Amino acid sequence: MEDYLGISLQSTVAESEIGFSSRLSGFWTEMLRKHPTQFEGVFAESVKFEKRSDTLIRHYLVHKNIIDFIVNCLKDVGISYLEINREDFFSKYEASSPDWWQIEH
Numbered sequence: 775m776e777d778y779l780g781i782s783l784q785s786t787v788a789e790s791e792i793g794f795s796s797r798l799s800g801f802w803t804e805m806l807r808k809h810p811t812q813f814e815g816v817f818a819e820s821v822k823f824e825k826r827s828d829t830l831i832r833h834y835l836v837h838k839n840i841i842d843f844i845v846n847c848l849k850d851v852g853i854s855y856l857e858i859n860r861e862d863f864f865s866k867y868e869a870s871s872p873d874w875w876q877i878e879h
């Protein structure tokens with residue numbers, strides 16, 4: 775079953791990996807505390823940051839039913855994301871080691 779969409783979060787220009795990682799950790803911690811049911815729909819996180827020009831990218835697989843909720847929360851805290859291809863679904867089996875961390879729930 776293919777229930778997940780990819781979402782790629784983007785750092786600010788020239789933001790350090792430590793800084794971006796810290797912002798992402800803060801965001802996901804708040805999601806877990808305030809919205810635990812929706813957080814369960816976040817399945818996996820890419821192990822490494824990807825460099826694109828002068829920004830960093832971190833990829834996630836998120837259940838299709840909560841993607842709009844996640845997008846709204848990202849907008850609220852000012853975390854940018856790349857355009858989401860809502861027709862490109864993934865199965866949980868595509869998020870395997872060593873490239874992905876499956877998020878414990």
